Amino acid sequence: MMAHLIDGKEISLQIKEELKQKAIEYKERGIEVTLAVIQVGNDPASSVYVGNKKKACEFVGIRSLAYELPEETTQEELIALVKELNERADVNGILVQLPLPSHINEDFVIKTIAPEKDVDGFHPQSVGALSIGQKGFVSCTPAGIIELLKRSNIEIAGKECVVVGRSNIVGKPMALLMLRENATVTVCHSRTKDLKEVTKRADILIVALGKPRFITSEYVKDGAVVIDVGIHRDENNKLCGDVDFADVEGKVEAITPVPGGVGPMTIAMLMNNCMEAIV
Numbered sequence: 001m002m003a004h005l006i007d008g009k010e011i012s013l014q015i016k017e018e019l020k021q022k023a024i025e026y027k028e029r030g031i032e033v034t035l036a037v038i039q040v041g042n043d044p045a046s047s048v049y050v051g052n053k054k055k056a057c058e059f060v061g062i063r064s065l066a067y068e069l070p071e072e073t074t075q076e077e078l079i080a081l082v083k084e085l086n087e088r089a090d091v092n093g094i095l096v097q098l099p100l101p102s103h104i105n106e107d108f109v110i111k112t113i114a115p116e117k118d119v120d121g122f123h124p125q126s127v128g129a130l131s132i133g134q135k136g137f138v139s140c141t142p143a144g145i146i147e148l149l150k151r152s153n154i155e156i157a158g159k160e161c162v163v164v165g166r167s168n169i170v171g172k173p174m175a176l177l178m179l180r181e182n183a184t185v186t187v188c189h190s191r192t193k194d195l196k197e198v199t200k201r202a203d204i205l206i207v208a209l210g211k212p213r214f215i216t217s218e219y220v221k222d223g224a225v226v227i228d229v230g231i232h233r234d235e236n237n238k239l240c241g242d243v244d245f246a247d248v249e250g251k252v253e254a255i256t257p258v259p260g261g262v263g264p265m266t267i268a269m270l271m272n273n274c275m276e277a278i279v
């Protein structure tokens with residue numbers, strides 16, 4: 001069986017094109033959407049992510065304000081900046097790139113972001129709203145996965161969905177979103193007994209466990225849909241996901257590649273959240 005390759009690059013481009021039109025309409029009404037991006041220190045991976053976010057803003061027509069703060073920035077200084085941006089009428093979205101240096105309490109900083117500008121969907125109020133089905137920003141990676149499934153015409157309602165990983169950014173909100181779409185949802189994690197037995201039940205298997213090529217064909221049911229959130233560099237410096245793509249591909253109905261699957265969708269959904277931050 002030839003698996004359908006879920007092309008996140010193409011789908012994210014479609015979404016960004018749609019948002020570009022919306023940004024033009026906003027501009028005609030005198031509204032400029034603005035995202036403030038704060039990075040503390042020079043973590044190389046964070047710098048790449050922040051650079052990609054800026055590029056996406058330029059593409060869509062969102063103004064981005066970059067705050068590149070030194071590693072020694074204190075928690076008080078960072079909080080003061082977030083509070084200033086909360087107050088600014090010309091700033092619609094605020095994103096604090098994670099991880100923060102260890103002397104700064106991430107939870108405390110996230111809690112300071114005004115929920116109506118929390119385009120990452122990390123504020124406890126945003127997470128709470130998602131868990132009780134109320135309106136609020138949704139974490140971009142899981143929101144992007146729902147969009148990938150919908151735009152690939154993959155039915156979610158009534159399906160067995162297994163999420164591997166329970167992080168606050170991906171696993172937990174992913175499970176809540178799949179539940180909202182009426183899937184039957186199981187969440188697995190490092191203490192799950194007999195992981196294979198559980199993942200083999202999945203019609204839709206979403207993997208975010210952070211181990212390169214961990215999920216082999218033994219973990220996957222014939223004809224399943226597999227979504228790979230992981231991104232790693234292997235021993236040959238080649239990008240790979242949490243799923244052993246070459247091993248699994250022949251067995252499944254559809255699968256996301258790495259790169260070019262989930263990754264580009266995260267940024268597209270961030271752009272979408274920024275547009276939605278306009279009331």
Ligand code: GUN
Nearest residue numbers: 095096097098099120140
């Ligand atoms: N670090 C890794 N992923 C993310 C993300 O989606 N948002 C933020 N703010 N930081 C991250």
